[in-house]
Amino acid sequence: MMDAHPSGMFRHALATRLWHWANAVVVIVMLMSGATISNAHRFLYWGQKGAMPEEAWLRVPRWPGWMTLPSHYDLSSAREWHLAFAWVLAFGLGAYLAASLVNGHVQRDLTLGRAGSHYHTLQKLVYCGLLFGMVPLLIGTGLALSPGMNAAWPWLLDLFGGRQSARTIHFLLAGGMAAFLVGHVALVLVSGPAKLLRGMLWGGEGGQ
Amino acid sequence: MIITRRTALIGASTLLAGCDRLNESASFRSLTAQAERANFTIQRSLQDRMALAREFAPEQRSRVFRANGTRLPQGEDYARHAVEKFANWRLKVDGLVARPLSLSMAELRAMPARTQITRHDCVEGWSAIGQWTGAPLKLLLDAAGLKPTARFLVFHCADTMRSGVPYYESIDLIDALHPQTILAWGLNGALLDVAHGAPVRLRVERQLGYKHAKYVERIEAVSDLASVYGGKGGYWEDSTGYEWYAGI
Numbered sequence: 514m515m516d517a518h519p520s521g522m523f524r525h526a527l528a529t530r531l532w533h534w535a536n537a538v539v540v541i542v543m544l545m546s547g548a549t550i551s552n553a554h555r556f557l558y559w560g561q562k563g564a565m566p567e568e569a570w571l572r573v574p575r576w577p578g579w580m581t582l583p584s585h586y587d588l589s590s591a592r593e594w595h596l597a598f599a600w601v602l603a604f605g606l607g608a609y610l611a612a613s614l615v616n617g618h619v620q621r622d623l624t625l626g627r628a629g630s631h632y633h634t635l636q637k638l639v640y641c642g643l644l645f646g647m648v649p650l651l652i653g654t655g656l657a658l659s660p661g662m663n664a665a666w667p668w669l670l671d672l673f674g675g676r677q678s679a680r681t682i683h684f685l686l687a688g689g690m691a692a693f694l695v696g697h698v699a700l701v702l703v704s705g706p707a708k709l710l711r712g713m714l715w716g717g718e719g720g721q
Numbered sequence: 722m723i724i725t726r727r728t729a730l731i732g733a734s735t736l737l738a739g740c741d742r743l744n745e746s747a748s749f750r751s752l753t754a755q756a757e758r759a760n761f762t763i764q765r766s767l768q769d770r771m772a773l774a775r776e777f778a779p780e781q782r783s784r785v786f787r788a789n790g791t792r793l794p795q796g797e798d799y800a801r802h803a804v805e806k807f808a809n810w811r812l813k814v815d816g817l818v819a820r821p822l823s824l825s826m827a828e829l830r831a832m833p834a835r836t837q838i839t840r841h842d843c844v845e846g847w848s849a850i851g852q853w854t855g856a857p858l859k860l861l862l863d864a865a866g867l868k869p870t871a872r873f874l875v876f877h878c879a880d881t882m883r884s885g886v887p888y889y890e891s892i893d894l895i896d897a898l899h900p901q902t903i904l905a906w907g908l909n910g911a912l913l914d915v916a917h918g919a920p921v922r923l924r925v926e927r928q929l930g931y932k933h934a935k936y937v938e939r940i941e942a943v944s945d946l947a948s949v950y951g952g953k954g955g956y957w958e959d960s961t962g963y964e965w966y967a968g969i
Binding site: 542545550551553554556558561562563564565579582583584587588589590592593594596597599600655656658659660661662663664665666667670676677680 | 733734737740741744750752753754755756757759760764767768769772773774775777781783785786787840842843844845846847848849850926927928929957961962963964967968969
């Protein structure tokens, strides 16, 4: 929820602020542990299978230590981080969507073509794309990499066109998430980080 | 608020060092390890016990089935078995069973076999599709008669790893009794070759690649895994911290 403050500052609802800062940690952990997992096999494929370089459509660069978690190559640790924080991402998304429907954030601020929102159309498109597109698809394609879940829910894998397609889509979405993160931080830095940070930390009330 | 390049770099390197320190922290890692317990509990509750892994058409098989892990076990014993075409290899079933078994490869191949074209998913991320033929593990366990206290099956292998300990893996009874869990002696219509685990390997199709023990010599039924080697249920689990169930 965002109310216009007399000073022009926004007030973010508690759910928005909690989700935002949880995600600041979760997304960075997921991207960095994901970079380690990517280093384990740097080839991407389409379809059900793919194991050899000649089957690949893309050879991914080896991500340097400052981009990976842990900073040295350690696949089992990276998997543990990635799979633990995946639960936070999934439950966080569910809880945030539920809270935002209840407090009216989705209806007021994210519905396209509706007056009274505090977001531009482009902002709405980006945030809706993340909330209803990218994050659910990241979770879905990640779950589709589970051989156990493939047996339980074969339709999930069919949705993405096979395990190696799901892995490719998962990787491309992660790239999109990294691009969003860079763009988001850059936009905050150029449009008054102090005010925006206050708004996201305390809901804007402690400001001015 | 002024963020200079210098403070940003200092901040980033502090963050990295902090992550590495958390990675080494036993209490933090016991927390992240809970995620595997959650994966196990939730996946098992969503899964039908008998839900089959997808089976593919012959033309969907990988042209080259990538071989990983041990490709040639070291030592004179295995070399002799290979020269003898595994005529004197024995597959033992013992531990918590009523009637321990010791089968020759001829006896194993004479048992009713299941052939399945399935996808093999390595923990590193790649997948290969191949056709496996072998005896359902359930038939061997029925013949041996599992005791009621048996809860896990441990697969002891003939390949010795870098630290001098033999490879081993383990599964629970749900995976052991699954219809696609077979002791495979054939790959793509030929006898299993050395690189893929000759003369016999485990196929446990709803699990990642490292669970599919190769060069199996002995299947031991146990009541818990704590007393087996490092106690975590497998060579990679003990040595490098890979998950026993994993799930993804």
